[in-house]
Amino acid sequence: MLMMAAFTILSISVLAQQTNKTTMQNAKYICPMHADVTGDKPGKCTKCGMDLTKSKKEKMKMETMKMYSCPMHPEVTSNKPGTCSKCGMDLTKSKKEHMNMDHNNAYTCPMHADVTSDKPGKCSKCSMDLTKSNKEKMKMETVKMYSCPMHADVTSDKPGTCSKCGMDLKKAKGKTD
Numbered sequence: 001m002l003m004m005a006a007f008t009i010l011s012i013s014v015l016a017q018q019t020n021k022t023t024m025q026n027a028k029y030i031c032p033m034h035a036d037v038t039g040d041k042p043g044k045c046t047k048c049g050m051d052l053t054k055s056k057k058e059k060m061k062m063e064t065m066k067m068y069s070c071p072m073h074p075e076v077t078s079n080k081p082g083t084c085s086k087c088g089m090d091l092t093k094s095k096k097e098h099m100n101m102d103h104n105n106a107y108t109c110p111m112h113a114d115v116t117s118d119k120p121g122k123c124s125k126c127s128m129d130l131t132k133s134n135k136e137k138m139k140m141e142t143v144k145m146y147s148c149p150m151h152a153d154v155t156s157d158k159p160g161t162c163s164k165c166g167m168d169l170k171k172a173k174g175k176t177d
Helices: 002-026 056-065 095-104 134-143
Strands: none
8 A cells, every 4th residue: 555655656747857957948939047936938927927039949949940020029930021029120031941951052132132143133122223232243253254344143253245245354353363
């Protein structure tokens, strides 16, 4: 009988710990002062009244997934463009997304950094010519030797003519033989 009581107490204790651990792992929001107070949405701690903050797991998930956030309210994030639910400001691309954008898209609008392309063209918002991204400009500075004086996006590693206007390609500044 004593053995049965000890087994029951031990089982309940283990089950309670497992349930608490599962609740903690699934919690999206947690009180910074009371780790046992959790919630699946923003709110207040029932013990101290502090705002619940995103759990570590949720922060990591949002950090890897988020693409857009509010400049004034970094906790407001989205995986697509939009406006902040608190202040109405446009959500901006995260630093990580800007790095990905520079990596994948060689051309961007000088007035609208969110408009990018992998080839030259016009901005869909203002119709300005897309220019090479900063990363692409740096890359081309180390590689190119000749470019068109009228169309900086036309480059070559040997002399020739511009494919757009037929002008002779000029030697890039700072390059010597």
